[in-house]
Amino acid sequence: MNFITFIFYLICFFIFYDFYKKNKRLSKSPNKEANGPWSLPIIGGLYLIGDRPNRSFTELSKKYGGIYKIWLGERMVIVITDPEIVQDIWIKQHHIFVNRPHNITSETFSLNYKSLVFGDVNEWNSVRPKMTCHFTKVKLNSLKPKQVVNDQLKKMLKIMSSHCLESKPFDQYVYLNTYSMNIIVGLMLSVEFPYSNSNDKNGQFSKVLHSIDEIFKCIGTNGPEDIFPTLLPLFKKKVTAFTHHLDVIKDFIRVIYKEQIKSFNINNEPRNIMDSLIAEYFDNNNNDDDGVDSDNGELIIQLCIDMLVGATDTSASTLGWFMLFMINNPSIQEELYEEIINVVGKDCPYVTFDDVPKLFLIKACFQEVLRIRPVTSLSLPRVAMEDTTTINDIFIPKDTIIIQNIFGMSNSEKFVSNPTVFNPHRWLNYKKIKDSNQFDCNSSATSDNSSSKYYNDLDRVSTPFGVGKRRCMAPNMAEHNILIAMANIILNFKMKSSDPQQVSLSEEEEYAITIKPKYPFKVLFEKYHK
Ligand code: HEM
Numbered sequence: 469m470n471f472i473t474f475i476f477y478l479i480c481f482f483i484f485y486d487f488y489k490k491n492k493r494l495s496k497s498p499n500k501e502a503n504g505p506w507s508l509p510i511i512g513g514l515y516l517i518g519d520r521p522n523r524s525f526t527e528l529s530k531k532y533g534g535i536y537k538i539w540l541g542e543r544m545v546i547v548i549t550d551p552e553i554v555q556d557i558w559i560k561q562h563h564i565f566v567n568r569p570h571n572i573t574s575e576t577f578s579l580n581y582k583s584l585v586f587g588d589v590n591e592w593n594s595v596r597p598k599m600t601c602h603f604t605k606v607k608l609n610s611l612k613p614k615q616v617v618n619d620q621l622k623k624m625l626k627i628m629s630s631h632c633l634e635s636k637p638f639d640q641y642v643y644l645n646t647y648s649m650n651i652i653v654g655l656m657l658s659v660e661f662p663y664s665n666s667n668d669k670n671g672q673f674s675k676v677l678h679s680i681d682e683i684f685k686c687i688g689t690n691g692p693e694d695i696f697p698t699l700l701p702l703f704k705k706k707v708t709a710f711t712h713h714l715d716v717i718k719d720f721i722r723v724i725y726k727e728q729i730k731s732f733n734i735n736n737e738p739r740n741i742m743d744s745l746i747a748e749y750f751d752n753n754n755n756d757d758d759g760v761d762s763d764n765g766e767l768i769i770q771l772c773i774d775m776l777v778g779a780t781d782t783s784a785s786t787l788g789w790f791m792l793f794m795i796n797n798p799s800i801q802e803e804l805y806e807e808i809i810n811v812v813g814k815d816c817p818y819v820t821f822d823d824v825p826k827l828f829l830i831k832a833c834f835q836e837v838l839r840i841r842p843v844t845s846l847s848l849p850r851v852a853m854e855d856t857t858t859i860n861d862i863f864i865p866k867d868t869i870i871i872q873n874i875f876g877m878s879n880s881e882k883f884v885s886n887p888t889v890f891n892p893h894r895w896l897n898y899k900k901i902k903d904s905n906q907f908d909c910n911s912s913a914t915s916d917n918s919s920s921k922y923y924n925d926l927d928r929v930s931t932p933f934g935v936g937k938r939r940c941m942a943p944n945m946a947e948h949n950i951l952i953a954m955a956n957i958i959l960n961f962k963m964k965s966s967d968p969q970q971v972s973l974s975e976e977e978e979y980a981i982t983i984k985p986k987y988p989f990k991v992l993f994e995k996y997h998k
Pocket residue numbers: 584585586596603652774775778779780782783786842843844847848849932933934935938939940941942943945946
């Protein structure tokens with residue numbers, strides 16, 4: 469046998485073996501086996517995934533059910549689109565599913581799995597409480613965080629007013645991102661990014677913003693470098709670019725950290741979250757000048773980046789979708805306006821945090837935006853740390869990656885009536901029924917097209933922040949910043965599409981770690997005649 473023939477046989481063997489491995493039974497008992505599509509050698513089920521995996525996974529769940537298996541390249545994935553299984557694995561079996569999968573992107577991003585978003589269980593257990601305590605309802609309702617949000621919102625409303633006066637289209641993507649980013653960097657670092665490039669004298673902020681954008685594009689999306697780890701050398705350029713952008717953000721935060729640590733005094737009230745973290749890691753016996761060893765210093769910097777990534781794009785995209793659905797539903801916009809002026813009065817220029825809890829339709833609108841377009845549509849993946857079985861007796865082997873299809877659950881006919889219709893009132897009706905204790909899971913499957921006991925149980929089927937102990941770290945903060953922005957925008961302006969040819973905008977999404985409107989749009993603001 470010559471060398472070429474040998475290589476040929478070797479490749480054939482590899483292809484057959486890979487095909488067998490990807491399609492063999494996982495469990496000895498057929499009842500316990502997750503269904504799933506046929507997987508091809510090398511690519512697995514990638515041939516079934518289009519440019520919007522949230523939609524592809526939802527389509528597959530119609531055929532293979534609420535839990536199914538699919539290979540994405542070299543990684544076996546179980547996709548969950550069922551509220552009962554979600555509760556089971558994320559809550560009852562939290563200890564098995566607490567970790568996120570290991571891959572080159574998360575390794576680079578997390579200081580080798582030590583930080584928050586991609587941290588492994590031991591490190592995660594240590595850092596998560598240090599961060600969560602800053603985002604409780606009580607903390608967010610204290611003076612400083614409210615002031616940061618009010619300052620930023622007033623700045624954004626001023627820009628909106630000037631756009632309105634000049635009838636100039638408002639680039640929602642740019643301004644909403646700056647608004648969301650400034651809230652988190654205001655709380656963490658007491659800094660602020662300029663809303664306009666002309667105020668960015670040496671281009672430093674634009675450079676950081678660009679790098680943050682690039683990081684968003686790679687993280688959590690399972691790029692080829694993550695699903696074909698053996699081919700990693702082929703993607704070296706991409707990994708190097710990712711590391712470069714991460715370094716740009718780190719350098720920016722490191723300068724602030726160094727400045728802050730110079731004036732840090734453990735006996736003083738923390739000036740921001742970074743000060744609280746420095747205090748946590750401060751060691752009186754440390755010989756370093758700053759009292760925080762360099763590993764912990766780098767961890768503090770990484771935690772700031774985790775928060776930036778967690779908070780900015782998610783909140784900004786949710787507000788972007790809110791604007792889009794308002795433009796497409798002018799009658800709902802009117803209703804929201806009526807609700808607000810009934811609470812604050814016609815001449816009030818600003819809705820305060822104290823007014824927000826009285827705005828039930830605004831809250832319902834926030835919930836409906838996140839139901840119909842849950843921005844983190846496939847959540848962040850987790851991994852099984854040992855073999856286990858789910859509540860419906862499906863076997864999940866150790867090392868399987870788990871994806872919760874948040875989008876699929878809240879956009880499925882099986883769980884929600886008329887899921888493609890934007891209707892905030894469904895939340896008010898649901899709350900009324902729930903408050904009167906008439907919502908009964910077992911009798912809710914009244915529709916012909918549904919067999920789920922969670923049919924229209926909106927809190928169970930719409931889980932935009934995830935479920936369980938590793939759910940989003942700051943849903944309170946997201947709600948806090950987004951509701952007040954929604955209320956004040958509605959109080960001050962009527963929103964229309966800036967394109968007269970397109971009065972109604974496309975509701976299609978583009979997929980990345982957060983889903984955004986596929987066709988970027990600008991908003992035209994008009995004043996109400998009060
Ligand atoms: C509309 C806004 C937001 C949405 C829809 C959202 C959604 C999510 C989801 C689905 C996860 C993954 C949960 C899981 O694995 O089960 C997550 C994780 C996370 N989010 Fe959010 N998020 C939002 C805003 C925020 C904000 C404002 C912050 C920070 C201030 C934040 C910080 C984080 C962090 C740190 C994690 C990782 C948690 C961990 O691994 O322990 N998010 N978010």
